[in-house]
Amino acid sequence: MRRGLTLKIHAFLERRFPERRVFLKSDSDTRFIRLSSETQILAAVGTTLFVSWAIVATAIVLMDSIGSGNFRDQARRDQQVYQERLNALSQERDRRVEEALAAQDRFNAALGQISTMQSELLASETRKRELETGIDVIQSNLRQTMNEREILRRTVLDLREKTAPDSPEQLLAATAPEQLDFLTTALAETAAERDQILSDARSALAERDDLELELQLAAQRNDQIFRQLEEAMAISVEPLTKMFSSAGLPPDRILEQVRRGYNGEGGPLEPLSLSTRGTPPTPDEARANGLLHQMSQLNLYRIAAERAPFSTPVNLGQVRQSSGFGYRRDPKTGGRRLHKGFDFAGGTGTDIFSTADGVVTHAGWQSGYGRLVTIQHAFGIETRYAHNSNIRVKVGQRVSRGDHIADMGSTGRSTGTHLHYEVRVNGKPVNPMIYIKAARNVF
Structure with a gap:
């Protein structure tokens, strides 16, 4: 009975997908490849699955690209509104004074x-x-x-x-x-x-x-x-x-x-x-x-x-925030590791500014950080600006908030052009956004 059912199925497939032969002819010989009904069905199913996967993957990539573009536009608009708010608050403060x-x-x-x-x-x-x-x-x-x-x-x-x-x-x-x-x-x-x-x-x-x-x-x-x-x-x-x-x-x-x-x-x-x-x-x-x-x-x-480092180290309208403070998956080793700063991704050469008045204590290469600028501020606070492509200050130089101290790059242990910004209080790293968010409605 099973053999009869098998023969019926084979006969049905023969009618739908008749056996085909692909001839390969050379100067001295002629050969052919026999394509049975089962082989044709498997090839058709595989081709259909591959085309479907390609269509779905392409759609996902396009949707992700469109969504990322909308997010960047929204972030750019939010940053512009934030900057206008800062300017308005600054003008209001000056009028009050x-x-x-x-x-x-x-x-x-x-x-x-x-x-x-x-x-x-x-x-x-x-x-x-x-x-x-x-x-x-x-x-x-x-x-x-x-x-x-x-x-x-x-x-x-x-x-x-x-x-x-x-x-x-x-x-x-x-x-x-x-x-x-x-x-x-x-x-x-x-x-x-x-x-x-x-x-x-x-x-x-x-x-x-x-x-x-x-x-x-x-x-x-x-x-x-x-x-x-x-x-x-x-x-x-x-x-x-x-x-x-x-x-x-x-x-x-x-x-x-x-x-x-x-x-x-x-x-x-x-x-x-x-x-x-x-x-x-x-x-x-x-x-x-x-x-x-x-x-x-x-x-x-x-x-x-x-x-105190209440200012931002870069112009927020020219960068995006790529990685925050805290534990994360290490981009190099893949293991779980504490990220001691905040990353701002942007173009090579983007201006980097001092976030507070202080004295430069390091301006050069340091393992892992690449080209690094370290500034000592009051109240036991220290800021670090890593992976720079160019350094514009020297050790011992006194800087003010907003001074141009370096250019963004990808030196040291880095996977792309960005600024790694750290704030340390008495040697202990803290989240830099605590200071930036605290000053958001003041400056």
């Missing part, structure tokens, strides 16, 4: 105006006291003169009644009206002078009220200036504090270290001292001292930010 400086100038001018008005108010108070004292003296003299006049009038009347017409007393009484007229004139002049003094006193009081009103308006303007300055300082200082904390750098310790090593021009701002009598500072002086402390803190933050 300019507003803070302008507000500080207005505050200093307001302090000068307050000092002038206080001096004028003190002079007005002194003049008022002098006028009040003068009025009291004049009134006392006036009362005394009026009493003397009344006593003299009574004395004259008594003399007229008691003495003879031609007596010396009568002559004295005759001349008494002239003396009374003189006294009356003097009293009238004194009263006019008193009225003038009273008028001057009222003018002085009105002037004092005007000065007090001006002082109140100046106090309101000062309070507004203080609020603007305090808001500007809060907006400027808080992101910097968050940036250092995110990077694992304690802000208080970093600022104290910068303050101890500060040797630039200007120096930290000193508190105001407007009193020479040893009295406690006024509320305005206390607020001004607080603002000066925040400005000094902002200046120290600026110095510290230039000494």
Whole structure:
């Protein structure tokens, strides 16, 4: 039965794929190759499988290529948006600093105006006291003169009644009206002078009220200036504090270290001292001292930010991130190994920049790293830039953040053109993206 089924299948295949012979003819001989039905079926199935595999593989490669192109375009757009955001934040920070400086100038001018008005108010108070004292003296003299006049009038009347017409007393009484007229004139002049003094006193009081009103308006303007300055300082200082904390750098310790090593021009701002009598500072002086402390803190933050590697070593619009920090499959040996830095792939000769102020401690060949640049920064931080095609700095050279220090290459233990960027704190490698991401919303 099995043989009969086999014969039927063979007959079916013979009808569909009849036996063929391929003749090979030479000058002296003729040979042929016999292609049975089974051989033709196997060849057809193999050819179909190969063509199908080729079509699927080609489709996968094309889809991967299209997807990679879209990803690179998206990454390029994201980098451009990120760069524009950085520029906008930098401009906003500069505007805030300019507003803070302008507000500080207005505050200093307001302090000068307050000092002038206080001096004028003190002079007005002194003049008022002098006028009040003068009025009291004049009134006392006036009362005394009026009493003397009344006593003299009574004395004259008594003399007229008691003495003879031609007596010396009568002559004295005759001349008494002239003396009374003189006294009356003097009293009238004194009263006019008193009225003038009273008028001057009222003018002085009105002037004092005007000065007090001006002082109140100046106090309101000062309070507004203080609020603007305090808001500007809060907006400027808080992101910097968050940036250092995110990077694992304690802000208080970093600022104290910068303050101890500060040797630039200007120096930290000193508190105001407007009193020479040893009295406690006024509320305005206390607020001004607080603002000066925040400005000094902002200046120290600026110095510290230039000494820590918060910048990127390459222009992100010209490279792509090819390998991150951490354990990975080694591209050379295939084993699992710690990748101690971050790789940026780009074209040969791409500019490489210093990410912070520091001193070059190595600029040459080192096994595995190829052409290597090592920079020592503050706070025990060291950065390394490996696999360069060209080095543009020398050992001992002091560099600033953003200086062009090398060109990208593929020297040393490398599989392609890229920058291997390392950050080490006290000799221990850390993820460089901690610093770059911490500064993403600040610079």
